[in-house]
Amino acid sequence: MHILTIAIFLVSLxxxxxxxxxxxxxxxxxxxxxxxxxxxxKNSAQRGLQVYVEVCASCHGLKHVAYRSxxxxxxxxxxxxxxxxxxxxxxxxxxxxxILKRNAIFSDYFVEPYENYNAAKxxxxxxxxxxxxLMVKAxxxxxxxxxxxxLGYTDAPEGFDVGEGYYNKYxxxxxxAMPQPLYGDxxxxxxxTKASLEQEVNDLVTFLTWTSMPDLENRRAAxxxxxxxxxxxxIVFYLSYRKIWSELKN
Amino acid sequence: xxxxxxxxxxxxxxxxxxxxxxxxxxxxxVDYPTPRNLNYWWNFGSLAGFFLLVQIITxxxxxxxxxxxVDHAFNSIEHIMRNVNHGWLIRYIHMNGASFFFIxxxxxxxxxxxYGSYKAPRELLWxxxxxxxxxxxxxAFMGYVLPWGQMSFWGATVITNLFSAIPLIxxxxxxWLWGGYSVDNPTLSRFYxxxxxxxxxxxxxxxxxxVALHTHGSNNPLGIDKKGPQDSIPFHPFYTIKDLFGLSxxxxxxxxxxxxxxxxxxxxxxYIPADPLKTPAHIVPEWYFLPFYAILRAIPDKLGGVIxxxxxxxxxxxxxxxDTSKVRSATFRPIYKILFWIFLLDTxxxxxxxxxxxxxxxxxxSRIATSYYFVHFLILLPLLGKFEKSRPLPExxxxxxxxx
Numbered sequence: 193m194h195i196l197t198i199a200i201f202l203v204s205l206x207x208x209x210x211x212x213x214x215x216x217x218x219x220x221x222x223x224x225x226x227x228x229x230x231x232x233x234k235n236s237a238q239r240g241l242q243v244y245v246e247v248c249a250s251c252h253g254l255k256h257v258a259y260r261s262x263x264x265x266x267x268x269x270x271x272x273x274x275x276x277x278x279x280x281x282x283x284x285x286x287x288x289x290x291i292l293k294r295n296a297i298f299s300d301y302f303v304e305p306y307e308n309y310n311a312a313k314x315x316x317x318x319x320x321x322x323x324x325x326l327m328v329k330a331x332x333x334x335x336x337x338x339x340x341x342x343l344g345y346t347d348a349p350e351g352f353d354v355g356e357g358y359y360n361k362y363x364x365x366x367x368x369a370m371p372q373p374l375y376g377d378x379x380x381x382x383x384x385t386k387a388s389l390e391q392e393v394n395d396l397v398t399f400l401t402w403t404s405m406p407d408l409e410n411r412r413a414a415x416x417x418x419x420x421x422x423x424x425x426x427i428v429f430y431l432s433y434r435k436i437w438s439e440l441k442n
Numbered sequence: 443x444x445x446x447x448x449x450x451x452x453x454x455x456x457x458x459x460x461x462x463x464x465x466x467x468x469x470x471x472v473d474y475p476t477p478r479n480l481n482y483w484w485n486f487g488s489l490a491g492f493f494l495l496v497q498i499i500t501x502x503x504x505x506x507x508x509x510x511x512v513d514h515a516f517n518s519i520e521h522i523m524r525n526v527n528h529g530w531l532i533r534y535i536h537m538n539g540a541s542f543f544f545i546x547x548x549x550x551x552x553x554x555x556x557y558g559s560y561k562a563p564r565e566l567l568w569x570x571x572x573x574x575x576x577x578x579x580x581x582a583f584m585g586y587v588l589p590w591g592q593m594s595f596w597g598a599t600v601i602t603n604l605f606s607a608i609p610l611i612x613x614x615x616x617x618w619l620w621g622g623y624s625v626d627n628p629t630l631s632r633f634y635x636x637x638x639x640x641x642x643x644x645x646x647x648x649x650x651x652x653v654a655l656h657t658h659g660s661n662n663p664l665g666i667d668k669k670g671p672q673d674s675i676p677f678h679p680f681y682t683i684k685d686l687f688g689l690s691x692x693x694x695x696x697x698x699x700x701x702x703x704x705x706x707x708x709x710x711x712x713y714i715p716a717d718p719l720k721t722p723a724h725i726v727p728e729w730y731f732l733p734f735y736a737i738l739r740a741i742p743d744k745l746g747g748v749i750x751x752x753x754x755x756x757x758x759x760x761x762x763x764x765d766t767s768k769v770r771s772a773t774f775r776p777i778y779k780i781l782f783w784i785f786l787l788d789t790x791x792x793x794x795x796x797x798x799x800x801x802x803x804x805x806x807x808s809r810i811a812t813s814y815y816f817v818h819f820l821i822l823l824p825l826l827g828k829f830e831k832s833r834p835l836p837e838x839x840x841x842x843x844x845x846x
Contacts, residue, residue: 228702256520322714325520329705330713364723404713407523407530414531415701422694429687436683440478440675 215364216344218336221394225401226335229416231409232402234266239381240399241265243392245278247378248324251316251370254302256325257403264406265399272298279303317356319369328397328404335401337362342393345372470656475674476681477662479839483557484660485688486550491648492689493543498641500536508588510634512627515590516715534704540582541707542696544730547575556782558770559661565762567654572758574647579731581640584633586728591712596725598625598633604738607745624718665771666835673839724799732796733789737815739800740808750812757819764819766827774833778826785818 224233241262244254259276267275276296281303283294296303305321306312313320328334340362348359348366357367374396376389385391402408458464507526509518522529551571554560560568587598602619606612621628659668668674675681699706707729711722727735734751741747757764772779788811795808 256517256524258524261524326713330710332710334710411530411534411701411704415697418697418701419694422690422697426687426690426694429683429690433683433687436679440680 215366216340216361218333218340218362219343220336221339223335223394223398223401225398225408229412231412232265233398235383236395236398237265237402238267238399239379239383239385239391240395240397240402241275242382243374243379243396244324244399245275247373248396249279249302249305251305251312251321253304253306253321253323254325254403255304255323256301257406258299258301259296260298261406265402269298276300317369321370324400324403326404328401330404334404335397338400339393339397341368342374342396343390470652471682472676472678474656474677475659475668475671476677477660477668477673477839478675478680479662479664480660480681480684481663482688483549483553483663485685485692486546486553487655488685489546489689489692490543490550493539493546494641494644494648496539497536497543498645500532500539501638501641503532504536505638508634510588510631512590512630512716515588515630519589531700534700538696538700538704538707540585541728541730542692542699543578544582546692547578548730551575552786554661555785556772556779557661557663558665558765558767558772560762561765561768561770562762563658564654564661567651567658568762569759570647570651570654572755574644574651576755577640577644577647581637581644582728582730584637584640586712587630587633588637589712590630590716592714592716592720592722593709593712593725595625595716595718596722597727598629600725601727602629604744604748604751607748609745661770662839663771663773664836664839665769665773666839669838669840726797729793729797732794733792734796736792736796736808737812739796740805740812750816754815757816761819761823765823767830767832768827769832769835774835775826775830776833777830778823781818781822781826785815788814788818 224230224236244252259272262272262275263269276298279296279300279302280293281296281300282291285291302325306315309320328338331337341360344360344362346359346361348354352359352366354367357369358371359366360368374389374392376392377387378392379387381387405411454464504522507518507522507529509515519533522533524530526532554568554571583597583601587594602616602625605619606616608615617623619629620626621632659674709726709728726732734754737754738747738751741750767775767778769775772782791807791811792815795804795811798804800808
């Protein structure tokens, strides 16, 4: 009986190590926002927006993000309208009931790349390109995961069948439907920064961290004040508690 | 009757003569005689009440912006997070408030287990507490469904499917719960209604819990009854200030999580919109359900698992009679004290295996831990009361040292 238990234990250990979804843990990178009080590097996020608009936006939406919220990255209204104008969307029906295209403006949300879900799937070999608004929050250790994934395309090991997909050591199951999207010469940065694969990926991840958590900087700044206040209050209450209870001993 | 006089002056007296709210508060929150030796573990009752209020207040605000429809629920949460003024703060408080409510209540329950607070004459007080726990679990489960993320949807699917294990009528009951043939819009909207309703039922049961508490007063670390006025002190200012200190300390930790790690206790998959065609690799409930989830999965039979899971809570109703020892506090029960810590460790192990996939060694661990959970209540405690030799009890709360 005991031998059987031990045998089950050992077999299960081996089974476990094989059944774990064959994905590497993301590489840890020190982003500007990684530390508890860190901030979003605005210049990097702006470059990341450029990477998104010029590369990712052809397949991936950002539907929870409004153009107006780009003020949080330091753009003014005119600049935002110019960014939005690169996107077209269906207008509301006009007086004749026709639906015409118009340029997106300040108050619109990021325009989706496809008319509908099925169109998105059909254009991408049956795989729906997920919306990126919350991508960093929707994955464990999201920022490092997205960064590692975008840098993690390699040739498949010999004998590994990737089917219709591509090999990526950070993807669960190691097969990803998206071909490698960034190579390093994909954008010409407006601020003169020299583009490289790692530069583009870091900028994009900074931008996507902001789209996932536009509250991040406000939250951390407010948190610091709240914790400071509560810390003082706790001391004041503790001292009052000691003072009031000291009367009991007499 | 009001203990203030008819001819005394002042607005409060005028009110109190007609509606004795002032004397009620004075009786039950100011003068209320409380054992003088309560330790910090007695802070958690008022903390639980505080977190209930936080959940209700933030919940009501969230409900003003939330849309309970499968097409809009996920988006309306993002609307709250991005467009509503301080919406992110309200939602993060509500999300983490649920977790802290459970942390505080679990500590409160284990306090009761250690000091024998469930023993006569506090059996009904204990029962009301378990009813609060059950209502909390139902509320929290349905609340987790509302954002309509992947874990919302699949968690709801797994848990509602448990009812299909009931023989003969199981499938009918499940469809009745769903309001259809799968978890869908009718399920979401009824969960929203119930999620809004149940907290107010909890408030009602909390009031009964407090009435029962104040009938015989708080238990205390020595577990002996008050012998006279020298054993108690008025609730105010002694315990109001102690509770305020505890509250302030707890809030510091709470807000550290809310502001600096708001998603730490959640699951990343719930930021992916619900997709009925795509099952997540591992469906896990919120952390506070993990021990029960582990018990559910430890039993190879579906119906058996469901029965075991519910029994894990219902056995608590029997606890006042399963524990046959007359001595309340573990301080004077050398063996029970050890069993208490083993039991606590057992529940933590259950929580840990509950978060792991149900395969290999985890199944074995969960079966051993589940067995021990029930052995503790059904075998060890009834026997222990008969054989354990407890240490001598002190004579009174006021003079415990002179008891020897």
